[in-house]
Amino acid sequence: MTSVTSDKGSRAGAVVLAVAGWALKFVAVVLVIATFNFILVHASPGDPAQVIAGQSGASDEKLLEQLRAEYGLDKPYPVQLATYLGRVLTLDLGYSYRQQRTVSSLILDRLPATLLLTATAFILALFSGIVLGTLAGVRAGRWSDTLLTILSLLLYATPVFWLGLMLVLLFSVQLDWLPAFGYATIGVPQTALQRMVDIGTHMVLPVISLAAVYLAIYTRLMRSSVLDVTHQDFIKTAKAKGLKQGAIIIRHILRNAMLPIVTVAGMQAGALVGGAVVIETVFAWPGLGRLIYDALLQRDYPVLLGVFLVMSVIVIALNLLTDAIYRMIDPRVSVRAAS
Amino acid sequence: MNLTSRCKKKDDRQALLRLVIVSVNEEEIMNRREFAKLMGVSAAALSGIPLGLTRAAGATKGGTLNTIIQPEPPILVTALNQQQPTLTLGGKIYESLLRYSPDLKPMPGLAQSWEVSPDGLTYTFKLFPNITFHDGKPLTSEDVVFSMTKMLVETHARARAIYSRIAKSETPDRLTVVFTLKAPFAPFLTALDCTTGPIVPKHIYDGSDYRKNPANAQAIGSGPFKLKEWVKGSHVHLVRHDGYYRKDEPYLDEVIYRIIPDAASRSLALEQGKIQLTQWNDIEFYDVARLSKLPNYEVTTKGYEYFAPHQWLELNNRVKPMDDKRFRQAIAHALDLKSMAARVYFGMPKIATGPVSSKTKFYEPDVKRYGYSVEKAKALLDDMGLKPGPDGKRVTLKYLIPPYGEVYQRAGEFIRQSLGRAGIDIQLETTDVGGWADQFSNWDYEMTGNLVYQYGRLFEEAASTIDEAKRQEFYSKVQKILVEDVPVIWMFEAAYPTFIDKRLKNVTSTGVGIHESFSSVYFG
Numbered sequence: 001m002t003s004v005t006s007d008k009g010s011r012a013g014a015v016v017l018a019v020a021g022w023a024l025k026f027v028a029v030v031l032v033i034a035t036f037n038f039i040l041v042h043a044s045p046g047d048p049a050q051v052i053a054g055q056s057g058a059s060d061e062k063l064l065e066q067l068r069a070e071y072g073l074d075k076p077y078p079v080q081l082a083t084y085l086g087r088v089l090t091l092d093l094g095y096s097y098r099q100q101r102t103v104s105s106l107i108l109d110r111l112p113a114t115l116l117l118t119a120t121a122f123i124l125a126l127f128s129g130i131v132l133g134t135l136a137g138v139r140a141g142r143w144s145d146t147l148l149t150i151l152s153l154l155l156y157a158t159p160v161f162w163l164g165l166m167l168v169l170l171f172s173v174q175l176d177w178l179p180a181f182g183y184a185t186i187g188v189p190q191t192a193l194q195r196m197v198d199i200g201t202h203m204v205l206p207v208i209s210l211a212a213v214y215l216a217i218y219t220r221l222m223r224s225s226v227l228d229v230t231h232q233d234f235i236k237t238a239k240a241k242g243l244k245q246g247a248i249i250i251r252h253i254l255r256n257a258m259l260p261i262v263t264v265a266g267m268q269a270g271a272l273v274g275g276a277v278v279i280e281t282v283f284a285w286p287g288l289g290r291l292i293y294d295a296l297l298q299r300d301y302p303v304l305l306g307v308f309l310v311m312s313v314i315v316i317a318l319n320l321l322t323d324a325i326y327r328m329i330d331p332r333v334s335v336r337a338a339s
Numbered sequence: 340m341n342l343t344s345r346c347k348k349k350d351d352r353q354a355l356l357r358l359v360i361v362s363v364n365e366e367e368i369m370n371r372r373e374f375a376k377l378m379g380v381s382a383a384a385l386s387g388i389p390l391g392l393t394r395a396a397g398a399t400k401g402g403t404l405n406t407i408i409q410p411e412p413p414i415l416v417t418a419l420n421q422q423q424p425t426l427t428l429g430g431k432i433y434e435s436l437l438r439y440s441p442d443l444k445p446m447p448g449l450a451q452s453w454e455v456s457p458d459g460l461t462y463t464f465k466l467f468p469n470i471t472f473h474d475g476k477p478l479t480s481e482d483v484v485f486s487m488t489k490m491l492v493e494t495h496a497r498a499r500a501i502y503s504r505i506a507k508s509e510t511p512d513r514l515t516v517v518f519t520l521k522a523p524f525a526p527f528l529t530a531l532d533c534t535t536g537p538i539v540p541k542h543i544y545d546g547s548d549y550r551k552n553p554a555n556a557q558a559i560g561s562g563p564f565k566l567k568e569w570v571k572g573s574h575v576h577l578v579r580h581d582g583y584y585r586k587d588e589p590y591l592d593e594v595i596y597r598i599i600p601d602a603a604s605r606s607l608a609l610e611q612g613k614i615q616l617t618q619w620n621d622i623e624f625y626d627v628a629r630l631s632k633l634p635n636y637e638v639t640t641k642g643y644e645y646f647a648p649h650q651w652l653e654l655n656n657r658v659k660p661m662d663d664k665r666f667r668q669a670i671a672h673a674l675d676l677k678s679m680a681a682r683v684y685f686g687m688p689k690i691a692t693g694p695v696s697s698k699t700k701f702y703e704p705d706v707k708r709y710g711y712s713v714e715k716a717k718a719l720l721d722d723m724g725l726k727p728g729p730d731g732k733r734v735t736l737k738y739l740i741p742p743y744g745e746v747y748q749r750a751g752e753f754i755r756q757s758l759g760r761a762g763i764d765i766q767l768e769t770t771d772v773g774g775w776a777d778q779f780s781n782w783d784y785e786m787t788g789n790l791v792y793q794y795g796r797l798f799e800e801a802a803s804t805i806d807e808a809k810r811q812e813f814y815s816k817v818q819k820i821l822v823e824d825v826p827v828i829w830m831f832e833a834a835y836p837t838f839i840d841k842r843l844k845n846v847t848s849t850g851v852g853i854h855e856s857f858s859s860v861y862f863g
Contacts, residue, residue: 046773050780052422053496063496070550098413099571100555109571165603173611180611181604186574186595187403284599286572294411299773 026316030309034088037308038081041301047073048098048299070097071301084305093306098298103306106291111310113183114287116199117279118272121207125214126265132215133222134257138249140227148219156216164209164282171205178204181284206283210276214268221264225257232256258329266322270315401592402862404843406616407605408575408596415558415566415575417537418486419494419550426534427618428596430854431577432473433537433560436464436483436516437528439850441644443700445528446849449478449538449561450516459523466514471582472540473557473565480510485541487518494549501530525810532645532851533562563589563858573598583858590861602744606630615840618853624685624746627836637841640687640834642852647696650688651789652754652828658785660734665719667825671709673716673761674754676830683749688831693822696832701814706822716761725762733762739778739787742771747788754786790833 049067068074072083087094093103136148155163172180179185179202190198229235230253238248277289288307295303408424417429436450445453450464470478488508491498504527507519520527530536538561543554558566563585564577575596579589597614599605606626608614610633622630631638652674660666676690689697693706725733740751748769755765765786770778778784822829837853839846844863849855 044773045770046775046777048773050776051773052420053776062499066494066550097550100414100551106571113572161601165607168604168607173607176611180607180613181599182597183573186597187576187593281600282604284573284597284601284604286570286598290572290600297772298413 022320029316030313031085031088033312034085034305034309035081037305037312038084041304041308042077042080044299046299047071048301049073051297051299052098067097088309093309094302096295096300096303098300099303103302106303107288107306107310110286110288110291113285114276114280114289117203117206117210117285117287118276120203121210121276122214122265122269122272124207125211125218126261128211129215129218130222130254130258130261133219134226134249134254136219136223137226137230137257138253140223145223149223152216152219154216155212156220158212160209160213161278161282163212164205164279167205167209168282178202180205181282183285206279206285209282210279217264217268218261221261222257225260226253229253229256255329259326262322262325262329266318266325269318269322270311399861399863400587400590402590403593403595404591404616404857404860404862405595405597405614406618407599407608407614407621409599409605409621411572411598411600414555415569416539416555417534418490418539419555421495421497421534423619426854428575428577429537429558429560430533430562430851431564431594431857432558432562432566433533433539434562434856435531435533435536435538437531438855439529439532439645441641441847441850443529443644443850445531448531448533449483450531453528455528459525460520462518462520462527464516464518466516467584468514470561470584471580472561473559473580474540474543475582476540476542477513478538478540478561479513480516481513482541483516483538484508484510485545486538487536490539490544490549491536495535498530498535501527501535532854533856534851534854562856564591564594564856567593585858588858589856590859591857594857602626609633609636609838615843616846616853617836617838619835620744620746622836622838623744624683624687624836627685627687630838631836635841636838639837639839639847642837642847642850643835644698644850645852645854647698648833649691649694649696649791649829650831650833651791652830653779653784653787653789654827655782655785656826657782658736660723660725661736661785663723664824665723666725667828668709669716669719669723669761670758670763671825671828672712672719673758673763674828674830675711675757677711679750679753679757680831683746683753684831684834687834687836689834691829691832693818693829695814695818698832701811703815703818705815706819709825713760720762727762731762732764735764735766737768737785738765739768739770739775739784741788742769742775750788789827 047068048071049064052067053064065074072080075083084094093107095102096106099106132148132152136145139145168180171178183202184195184199235248235252238252243251276285276287277293279285280287280289281293291303292307294300295307408428410424412420412422412425412428414420415425415429415432417426417433435448437448437453438446440446447467449466449470451467452465454463455461456463464483466478466480466483472478472482487498487502488505492503493499501524504520504522504524505518506521509517509519511517540559540561543559544552561580561584563580563583565580566575567578568574568576570576575598577594577596579592583589597608599608602623605617605621606623609617609622609630612635627638630636652670654661654667654670656662656667680686680688680690691697692704692708695702697704720733727733738751738754741747751765751767755767758765775787779787779789837847842862844861845859846853846857848859
């Protein structure tokens with residue numbers, strides 16, 4: 001008995017230690033990333049004042065000076081960096097003079113649209129990928145496997161913008177079933193339900209386009225992973241025990257075959273936050289990806305730094321989540337080992 | 340300083356061409372558009388006969404105009420930001436004293452009539468009665484004086500170059516403004532359009548930090564449309580300003596500007612009939628021929644007269660051998676502009692003969708014409724001692740492709756091939772908008788493309804006299820000297836396809852075209 005309690009105690013202690021360690025690493029990593037972001041962003045040629053002046057038809061030195069003073073670009077880099085890091089520590093993302101808004105409000109405006117799009121596409125891709133991949137895996141070599149393999153390879157090789165445009169051509173221009181761009185109908189009063197349906201129909205094409213590539217990846221990955229596991233000894237044992245095929249697949253094969261998928265999905269989930277620039281552009285979807293892209297072109301430093309920071313925090317958080325899921329699926333991965 | 344001594348140093352000359360400043364680039368293709376205004380665009384008849392907009396008899400009221408804004412503007416206050424999308428949208432929200440006909444004659448804007456004193460110094464404007472801002476407060480002569488002599492000279496570089504010439508401004512009553520200039524400046528009357536002189540509410544901006552004023556988000560103007568909603572990244576929704584001062588106007592209920600960043604998606608939106616109007620290069624040149632066949636749209640290149648955008652091949656005269664006139668002339672001969680207009684721009688632009696657009700008043704057609712001739716180009720290069728090497732190349736230069744879309748890439752490829760025939764080897768370089776602005780303004784390039792709206796400083800001399808004949812004489816002289824010297828290659832008078840739904844009327848009724856207020860636009 002005693003040995004068990006002390007075991008529990010040390011386990012709890014380990015968890016506390018691990019969490020504290022994570023928190024410390026988290027802050028350190030964020031600060032390092034923030035510094036790198038700052039250096040990278042300022043190392044790019046040109047500055048926001050030049051971009052604005054250049055696009056204003058006519059400008060003069062006075063305008064450049066005004067803009068640089070307003071943006072705080074007239075101060076030396078170390079001072080700018082120190083101010084910025086100080087802000088990061090107080091969770092203040094700064095102010096975009098270009099857009100006359102706080103960076104946090106700009107990000108919060110765009111984040112829901114992006115998450116709605118990418119999370120839906122991600123979940124869709126992940127689930128269908130796992131199902132299709134498993135199907136292909138257990139039927140390896142048969143015609144249905146060949147068909148799935150060909151389809152997923154095709155999807156994987158298709159440029160996402162082209163797929164998007166083709167879907168629009170077919171479903172919007174030719175058939176006129178679905179809206180081609182935007183996130184909702186503008187200027188028409190709607191009830192909450194109508195609005196949901198409206199946004200839902202606007203989502204169909206971008207979600208499918210975005211999910212397609214990931215779907216292909218997960219299908220391929222799941223198939224090979226399932227194949228791998230199927231030939232292991234414990235599956236033979238399960239069969240020998242007289243378990244039904246379905247039970248073997250769900251309880252034994254899937255659970256073990258999932259690990260590589262979780263690893264890859266964890267990495268890609270981070271990319272989904274900002275990685276939908278192309279789809280957002282093709283479908284005029286008002287998301288975060290385009291905010292970053294525009295900010296980059298306009299050298300809107302506060303917005304760029306703010307988005308980078310938020311994204312890195314999300315990626316770090318998702319990595320932690322992936323670790324946690326690992327532990328759920330595979331008890332052999334312990335807190336100690338992870339920390 | 341007289342013109343010839345000014346032109347002695349090549350660098351200065353090129354710097355002058357760059358004009359009021361410099362980092363011109365072109366989202367630009369788009370964004371400099373408004374350059375012309377400065378002064379290139381001629382003075383207008385000084386006798387201000389109020390013309391009045393041609394008002395369509397029986398214009399239908401109501402309707403929603405869906406169109407495109409691209410790229411998304413950062414803010415909508417045209418007094419604070421003069422990038423092209425801001426001006427396109429802001430023209431509906433902010434009005435100015437005058438509007439301009441397609442032949443650039445002044446027409447009533449907020450001012451219903453105006454008078455110029457014989458000495459060209461004093462300008463008197465009478466405002467329409469009952470003009471209100473979107474917040475319901477009246478617009479008076481005080482607002483005009485505040486906008487033009489206090490705020491715009493502080494925040495608007497192009498306006499500063501013009502309105503800082505105002506020595507004295509008076510407001511004898513609520514509807515009368517009298518400006519007295521420091522010296523005669525003939526183009527003054529042509530620089531009162533909505534992109535140069537937007538009138539802002541004094542009660543909101545006076546005494547505040549203009550750029551940080553919280554009211555900037557509301558964009559309170561006196562134009563026919565007011566801001567209802569701006570969902571960043573998606574659309575800007577304008578609705579009619581019920582207190583508008585012109586009877587029955589605006590005819591439209593709503594204008595929705597959708598932000599569609601992808602060129603192919605914009606073309607699809609047009610094909611689908613989701614939008615009723617496009618402007619500038621919303622539609623890429625290579626799509627124009629195909630989309631022109633759509634039955635429900637009219638395509639026009641009108642409505643850009645006020646801007647008269649001119650497309651240049653910039654040659655950095657600080658880099659050898661482009662400091663040699665013969666080399667620049669050789670390029671002028673070697674470039675097959677006719678084919679370029681046909682192949683790259685699908686026949687839309689007109690070939691430019693010199694620095695001044697033929698659409699503007701002081702255009703001089705009698706200048707040296709180069710014409711396409713590889714032989715002449717080779718002869719000039721031989722004369723310079725630039726003989727072809729064993730690989731046929733005489734010299735290698737870098738061309739920085741302006742980062743404003745596919746067509747610039749194609750133009751660069753054409754220039755490389757065309758000049759290659761004369762032994763001038765061109766290497767293409769790419770960059771992004773910020774990089775281009777940086778390299779261009781620091782003279783850190785060899786060749787690049789450019790789009791300019793005419794120029795200014797060189798012409799101030801002529802601008803300060805109000806004698807039309809003397810001005811023409813001066814402008815003609817300048818044009819002849821410049822064309823002989825070719826500091827840059829003037830390629831085209833750029834043209835833009837405006838797709839207009841056939842039901843939509845009055846869109847390009849003025850020289851300011853799609854930047855105009857749209858108060859008289861209606862669905863027929």
